[in-house]
Amino acid sequence: EAGVTQFPSHSVIEKGQTVTLRCDPISGHDNLYWYRRVMGKEIKFLLHFVKESKQDESGMPNNRFLAERTGGTYSTLKVQPAELEDSGVYFCASSHLGQGARWSQYFGPGTRLTVL
Amino acid sequence: KQEVTQIPAALSVPEGENLVLNCSFTDSAIYNLQWFRQDPGKGLTSLLLIQSSQREQTSGRLNASLDKSSGRSTLYIAASQPGDSATYLCAVLTSGTYKYIFGTGTRLKVLA
Numbered sequence: 001e002a003g004v005t006q007f008p009s010h011s012v013i014e015k016g017q018t019v020t021l022r023c024d025p026i027s028g029h030d031n032l033y034w035y036r037r038v039m040g041k042e043i044k045f046l047l048h049f050v051k052e053s054k055q056d057e058s059g060m061p062n063n064r065f066l067a068e069r070t071g072g073t074y075s076t077l078k079v080q081p082a083e084l085e086d087s088g089v090y091f092c093a094s095s096h097l098g099q100g101a102r103w104s105q106y107f108g109p110g111t112r113l114t115v116l
Numbered sequence: 117k118q119e120v121t122q123i124p125a126a127l128s129v130p131e132g133e134n135l136v137l138n139c140s141f142t143d144s145a146i147y148n149l150q151w152f153r154q155d156p157g158k159g160l161t162s163l164l165l166i167q168s169s170q171r172e173q174t175s176g177r178l179n180a181s182l183d184k185s186s187g188r189s190t191l192y193i194a195a196s197q198p199g200d201s202a203t204y205l206c207a208v209l210t211s212g213t214y215k216y217i218f219g220t221g222t223r224l225k226v227l228a
Contacts, residue, residue: 109159
């Protein structure tokens with residue numbers, strides 16, 4: 001069974017440009033999460049999808065970030081326009097739906113975003 | 117609000133030593149606690165997951181314990197090897213939420 005995959009693995013962009021990160025969850029996982037780790041800080045939650053619906057986007061830093069999950073499969077996270085402080089590693093995770101939140105979240109390898 | 121703290125922040129030990137990494141959390145109402153490993157420039161690798169009803173989990177040379185009442189977990193690494201060098205992260209899933217709260221990690225270096 002394939003794990004959570006993320007693309008690209010690394011992105012370097014100029015301040016003001018747009019970047020789109022993609023996450024493919026494990027097949028059959030209805031829950032999808034985005035987290036990020038910025039320099040020197042702990043990994044923090046950004047948002048949570050159940051299928052195509054946003055359940056919790058309390059961690060999204062501002063309206064420059066837009067997450068979508070059309071069709072309830074893969075998800076994209078767009079940053080527009082990117083700022084220097086958006087640099088960091090963006091992780092995606094997925095889990096089964098059911099039995100509350102007891103299912104383990106499986107994390108992808110992350111996308112390292114560098115904004116110059 | 118759940119807060120997760122990891123001590124020490126960094127640790128350097130000679131090869132072969134047994135070592136203990138600590139994780140503490142402020143809200144004991146949790147679904148589970150997970151220990152991860154992160155290598156430089158790489159993603160997260162899940163090491164052990166302990167459900168709230170469990171006291172410990174073991175995998176090879178790794179043993180993780182959970183004491184919910186005191187808000188503590190420890191990761192025990194037996195007979196450390198240079199390949200164990202990495203950052204170890206503790207993350208807690210608080211009851212009623214779907215988001216893991218992570219600690220800042222312990223950066224481990226095992227010297228050959």
